[in-house]
Amino acid sequence: MSTMTAEKVTRMSAEDRRALVLQAGTRAFAHGGYHGTSTDAVAKEAGVSQPYVVRIFGTKLDLFLEVFEASVGRIKAAFEAVLDERPFDPESEDDKARMGLAYTELLRDHDFLQVMMHGFSNGDVPEIAAAARRCMGGVFATIQRTGWDDEKVRDFVAYGMLLNVMISMRAPEHLVPGDPLTVLATCAFGDELGLLQSPA
Amino acid sequence: MSTMTAEKVTRMSAEDRRALVLQAGTRAFAHGGYHGTSTDAVAKEAGVSQPYVVRIFGTKLDLFLEVFEASVGRIKAAFEAVLDERPFDPESEDDKARMGLAYTELLRDHDFLQVMMHGFSNGDVPEIAAAARRCMGGVFATIQRTGWDDEKVRDFVAYGMLLNVMISMRAPEHLVPGDPLTVLATCAFGDELGLLQSPA
DNA sequence: TCAAGAAGGCATTGAATGATTACTTGAGAC
């Protein structure tokens, strides 16, 4: 079941309701993406009426942009937490592992990742593409704080994109023993593979 | 104007017309993806009527699947060409560069890449996700023919995914001097960056 | 030449969807 939709016929402050719809939007847009998700689907997920969600956000596009930016924001925050926790040594393999772990821990909630991927692939909607560039730039800048040279940051981001794509295509839930994709999944996710098999 | 739509009112063999609509579908689905592209958009691009394109392929989903598989097939073929050209040395940096070049040359036609990305991100449509897994497995297996160990293949694929994402969000066409994304784009695309700036 | 099969368009349709408007109801202030 979805976590905490409407529980009572109680009224809610606009602010709280907005936050709740935003969460519901994350879940809904994670499947379907921008074009494939109706405002009604978001409304159902949030337990409110469809006209209300468009009134809160003005437009489906605005809603998606907020959902997208919040999702990427969450990811950025996870990296920042690692960087702020204690001094980061760019030469340390251990510190690099901590950064990687921050990401794979995030992977357990597929929704952020899926929303991010959907935002990244919708380059045909100018506003979404612009948001994607801005957010990706932000994530890159955050990871630069590690002190790594640009190539290492690039490779780190690239690895993350591979994980996103693999999750997007549900690779962890479809491991077929002889399949080359299983080899790829195994060597991409490593120990985390087992944790990703149950669909959200 | 779109390249080579209908040129004459001449009839065409069903086979030829099918191939032509498939090409048009690639262009159309490259923008918009599965959910964001109407069969009518494909029809317009191909210069035929909308009902005709669904009659050729049966269903919009079937059309997309064919377009997707053809696109990934093209990419696989490019790698295979490099591998078949002459013996591949897994230790050679030069041979690795040849593989990379095969991909970046493909990047000039954004359409394949975008279609591929759209297929990869549409995990909510089971048939598309299944095709994505199958195709990704195929590409991985092809690259394994280099003789590289799995980790090296994985990193190669990951790098490719980063390029896909960057192109999807139109990064090469939006280089802003101070922007961190510009740094990422520069060190991801290298010399090829200049060639990618003009939108298809 | 003409019949038959295939290529392809036209009109249509029923469902879905994003958005608007007008209405209803709950809760706090006084």
Add this chain to the structure above:
DNA sequence: GTCTCAAGTAATCATTCAATGCCTTCTTGA
């Protein structure tokens, strides 16, 4: 209590879209 404003919904509308059925026209082979 009741007034008032904000929370929330029901009804509706104009579009868009995938799919179906029927009709037309080109081509080919005998």
